[in-house]
Amino acid sequence: MASDGARKQFWKRSNSKVPGSIQHVYGAQHPPFDPLLHGALLKAAPKVPTTPVRAKRVSTFQEFESNTSDAWDAGEDDDELLAMAAESLNTEVVMETAHRVLRDHSQRRGQPALQEAPGPEQRLKPEAEPPSAPGDLRLVKSVSESHTSRPAESAGDAVPLQRSQSLPHSATVALGGTSDPSTLSSSALSKREASRLDKFQQLLAGPNTDLEELRKLSWSGIPKPVRPITWKLLSGYLPANVDRRPSTLQRKQKEYFAFIEHYYDSRNDEVHQDTYRQIHIDIPRMSPEALILQPKVMEIFERILFIWAIRHPASGYVQGINDLVTPFFVVFICEHIEAEDVDAVDVSSVPEDVLRNIEADTYWCMSKLLDGIQDNYTFAQPGIQMKVKMLEELVSRIDEQVHRHLDQHEVRYLQFAFRWMNNLLMRELPLRCTIRLWDTYQSEPEGFSHFHLYVCAAFLTRWRKEILEERDFQELLLFLQNLPTAHWDDEDVSLLLADAYRLKFAFADAPNHYKK
Numbered sequence: 001m002a003s004d005g006a007r008k009q010f011w012k013r014s015n016s017k018v019p020g021s022i023q024h025v026y027g028a029q030h031p032p033f034d035p036l037l038h039g040a041l042l043k044a045a046p047k048v049p050t051t052p053v054r055a056k057r058v059s060t061f062q063e064f065e066s067n068t069s070d071a072w073d074a075g076e077d078d079d080e081l082l083a084m085a086a087e088s089l090n091t092e093v094v095m096e097t098a099h100r101v102l103r104d105h106s107q108r109r110g111q112p113a114l115q116e117a118p119g120p121e122q123r124l125k126p127e128a129e130p131p132s133a134p135g136d137l138r139l140v141k142s143v144s145e146s147h148t149s150r151p152a153e154s155a156g157d158a159v160p161l162q163r164s165q166s167l168p169h170s171a172t173v174a175l176g177g178t179s180d181p182s183t184l185s186s187s188a189l190s191k192r193e194a195s196r197l198d199k200f201q202q203l204l205a206g207p208n209t210d211l212e213e214l215r216k217l218s219w220s221g222i223p224k225p226v227r228p229i230t231w232k233l234l235s236g237y238l239p240a241n242v243d244r245r246p247s248t249l250q251r252k253q254k255e256y257f258a259f260i261e262h263y264y265d266s267r268n269d270e271v272h273q274d275t276y277r278q279i280h281i282d283i284p285r286m287s288p289e290a291l292i293l294q295p296k297v298m299e300i301f302e303r304i305l306f307i308w309a310i311r312h313p314a315s316g317y318v319q320g321i322n323d324l325v326t327p328f329f330v331v332f333i334c335e336h337i338e339a340e341d342v343d344a345v346d347v348s349s350v351p352e353d354v355l356r357n358i359e360a361d362t363y364w365c366m367s368k369l370l371d372g373i374q375d376n377y378t379f380a381q382p383g384i385q386m387k388v389k390m391l392e393e394l395v396s397r398i399d400e401q402v403h404r405h406l407d408q409h410e411v412r413y414l415q416f417a418f419r420w421m422n423n424l425l426m427r428e429l430p431l432r433c434t435i436r437l438w439d440t441y442q443s444e445p446e447g448f449s450h451f452h453l454y455v456c457a458a459f460l461t462r463w464r465k466e467i468l469e470e471r472d473f474q475e476l477l478l479f480l481q482n483l484p485t486a487h488w489d490d491e492d493v494s495l496l497l498a499d500a501y502r503l504k505f506a507f508a509d510a511p512n513h514y515k516k
Contacts, residue, residue, distance in 0.1 A: 197223040200230065209233060209240045215443040221490065222439045228335045231328070232361065234442040235368040253360035260303060263310045272310070275317050279305045282322045288343040288431055291330070296347050296355065301325050304363045308370070315377040320422035324369060327426075327435050328362040342432050373449050376421065384421040387453055388413050391421075394457045398503060402464050409473045416480040420456050424448060428459070429485050429493075436493045451504060458499035 200223055203214055214233060222230050232238040237252070238245050267276040283301050286292045292301070304325055309317035330342050336354055339345045347355065375383030392413045396403040406413075419427055424441075426434050437455070441447030460467075463483060470476040485492075 193223065197225060200226045204229060204233075207242055209242070211240055218443040219440050220494070221436055224334065227435075227439070228332050231331055231438075231442060232365065235365045237361070237364050237368055249357075249361075252364055253357055256307070256360040256363050257356070259307045259311065263307055264303060266310070267306055272306075275309050276302075276306055278319070279309070279317055279322065282319055286322055286326060287427075290344045291326070291347075294347055297329075300329070300355070300359045300362075304359065304366065307363065308367060312370075312374070315374055315379075318377040318381070320419075321370065321377060323423045323426045324366055325362060326431065327438055328365045329358065330431065331435060332358045332361050342435065343430070369448055372446065381422070383449075384418060385414075387421045387449075388417045390453055391417055391456050391460075394453065394503070394507065395460055397507070398457060399461045399464060402461060402467055405468055406476070409471070409476055411473060411476050411480070415477060417456060417460075419481075420459070421452070424452060425455070425459065428483055430488060433485070433488050433490070433493050436490050437497070440497050450508075451500065454500040454503040454507075455496060457503055458496055462496065462499070 196217075199217060200214075203209060203217065204226060211233065214230065218230055218234060229238070233240065239248055266272050279302055283292060283298055283305075286301075291297055301322065305317060305322055308321070330345055333345060333347060333350060333355075334342065336350055336358075337345065337347075350358075370377070373383060375381075376387075377383075392403070395413075424434075425437065429437065441451065444451040463479075466479060467476065470479055
């Protein structure tokens, strides 16, 4: 075995700078982090002062390089530590691992077309988490840019997210630091989901739920078992205090059915006939048909919409409001039935008293949502017209080529984006995606009004390649009114939200920053 002196010389030579040798990668760890060495190094490592030191401003990259090129050179004090750690390494294992990494890397570079895409159960679903600090914007930007820059795919050919696309830290930690998502088993994903569910349950179990913490946790999606109670809390329907919730539910449900008893018979009066007739016509046109066309569901929706219209005479009933009932109803009823597909919920097995409570909860939560966007549905719908104008201005800044292409072919934003604002993208996305989208909307400040604008901008630019390929007014408009999202899932929505958050971060507090 080599002597300690020889071992010292080896480590010195290994870490000295040689002209023409490979330069260190800024931001990397050198020597590379090794869990086997970590314990030994950690014990003897000197304490690092916690007081931040203000760095000297560097004017050129050359100065920066000269100041930092020796940042990882091993000093005399480190030689023995590294030599001691090296004794615990098995040389054969190290060499075999190195050869395998080099071999895999060369195969990936030489034969990218031969790699098989992992199956659906192996794809890693990303969490589009809102960064808590400006520096975290890099995470969101890297996710969104990697998504928008990749070649256009068919709806069913989703490319699994790779590690180079900057997965959120929580996903990496939950998966034990696995470097290749394609090798993940379904059990790893299940552990991650179970861990998230446990966090929600612990937060909800306390005597007073921290709503701010609940919003942060909900931004990247809410687990199905706790989604009903979480939506009720985030919408402001239920109080944060656990002891007050039963009495609040009982009081609000009783209040809703008092409205039914007092107002619902007036649907046949001449003054309300037009409103009720329009509601009755619109409900069968809603989606999903498997849910809406069930007689019990139609009756529930008619009552909810009619009572809301009677109690809000400033706007009354407007087409588009009917779509906003469905997500709440489906989420609340899924608490009482086993439904794998939210588009095919069957209410026939739900007891009448449970259905009554779900109806009241849906009414109040929908009312809370509409309170924040009621100017969308007043006379001439000024809220929607203003938001469509804002969307046009935003797209002209973030993607001038798409904006100019639409303008050259005389496609006006009102012709396709009016429905996006009126129905909150419900007609553009499958119901399962709408529910996931609303998880984030309810955790964002003014999510259904303010943040929705950035989601629409990200949604439009998501199709830039297809838009730029269309050279005809009619084809362009048909495409924008029938976007291929039927096979979208949570991954697509998470990437959309990440891109929207990047836009909000860049534009929300500086509306004139990019004006010419």
